[in-house]
Amino acid sequence: MAMNYIANIPKLKGRENYEDWCFAVQNVLVLENMAHAIAEKLPASPTTSQINEDAKAKAKLVLTIDPSLYVHIKHASTTFDLWIKLKKMFDDTGYTRKIGLLRKLISIRLDNCDSMTQYVTEIVETSQRLQGTGFKITDEWIGALMLAGLPEKYSPMLMAKSIII
Structure with missing residues (x-):
């Protein structure tokens, strides 16, 4: 069912649509009961189910990102790391x-x-x-x-x- 939500989110291209993308992705993760994955790091010794759930959340995020940005996010190991990296790259509050x-x-x-x-x-x-x-x-x-x-x-x-x- 998540694929239906994800298909409706415009791909993240950069600063020009980061804010709208961020809002949409946060809401998809809420619907999927995965919003905690972008709000907090995995514990120091995560369980197998925590690792699997984080991997699913990360995959959902990656599917909403334009492939031209993959080079910047390939080494993010967790959903939280990916979220923070994208925030640092595109969230312009300066x-x-x-x-x-x-x-x-x-x-x-x-x-x-x-x-x-x-x-x-x-x-x-x-x-x-x-x-x-x-x-x-x-x-x-x-x-x-x-x-x-x-x-x-x-x-x-x-x-x-x-x-x-």
């Missing part, structure tokens, strides 16, 4: 990432989106990614940025909002 996401967030405009739904989704997703780096951003700021990205034809709504506040 200053450059924060600035890039902040720039993207403040530049999102409704005019550049196909619909209001896409506009709101893009702002919410980008703000969540920014928060994921440890950057503090309040709902008030997200709302203000959302209003700021609206075109001039929404000015009456903005004025009405400022009167209410």
Whole structure:
């Protein structure tokens, strides 16, 4: 049954989809009752069943990774080791990432989106990614940025909002 879940997870390609891949894989491992394999190391003297379960969890992870990355992960001996290696390689929570996401967030405009739904989704997703780096951003700021990205034809709504506040 796990193959059905794994088939729906886009292959990890690198930084560009690490965050989404990570979220999806964590949930597959929860469904398979294997989430502990990425959260903790195997004990110093693991039982045969622990070794077998870890090998299955590791295989599930490997099947969700683009083959071009195999060269980087071939020597990971456990699921936990593999998880940490991928995190170190692709989880970018540094200053450059924060600035890039902040720039993207403040530049999102409704005019550049196909619909209001896409506009709101893009702002919410980008703000969540920014928060994921440890950057503090309040709902008030997200709302203000959302209003700021609206075109001039929404000015009456903005004025009405400022009167209410």
